[in-house]
Amino acid sequence: MAQLIYVCEADLKEGELRGRKVEGQWILIVKHQGGHYGLDAACAHSGYPLFKGGTVDSEGAVTCPLHYSKFDCRTGAVVSKPRICDDQIVFKVEVKEGKVYWIKNQ
Numbered sequence: 008m009a010q011l012i013y014v015c016e017a018d019l020k021e022g023e024l025r026g027r028k029v030e031g032q033w034i035l036i037v038k039h040q041g042g043h044y045g046l047d048a049a050c051a052h053s054g055y056p057l058f059k060g061g062t063v064d065s066e067g068a069v070t071c072p073l074h075y076s077k078f079d080c081r082t083g084a085v086v087s088k089p090r091i092c093d094d095q096i097v098f099k100v101e102v103k104e105g106k107v108y109w110i111k112n113q
């Protein structure tokens with residue numbers, strides 16, 4: 008059964024990244040083309056917090072500022088070459104009444 012867990016207000020600007028710690032898990036919320044997406048906030052390469060200087064481009068690629076790995080914000084897939092790490096973990100999120108929720112499966 009899924010549980011909705013509040014992450015943050017859905018007031019991000021287009022292209023904004025926001026990190027929040029929820030139930031012991033740092034989640035990165037990304038706003039891209041009007042949608043909100045959730046990823047593990049710690050880079051899959053060596054754990055750098057992506058909300059500290061990370062960016063998202065017009066294609067939806069989140070770039071880690073430390074070694075420049077790029078991840079698709081919708082799927083978490085690595086889109087940069089050479090590939091230096093695994094895909095980023097994705098968290099399913101939903102916007103409801105102006106708030107972003109993590110849809111956590113139990």
Ligand code: FES
Pocket residue numbers: 050051052053054055071072073074075076
């Ligand atoms: S820590 Fe993100 S690419 Fe190295």
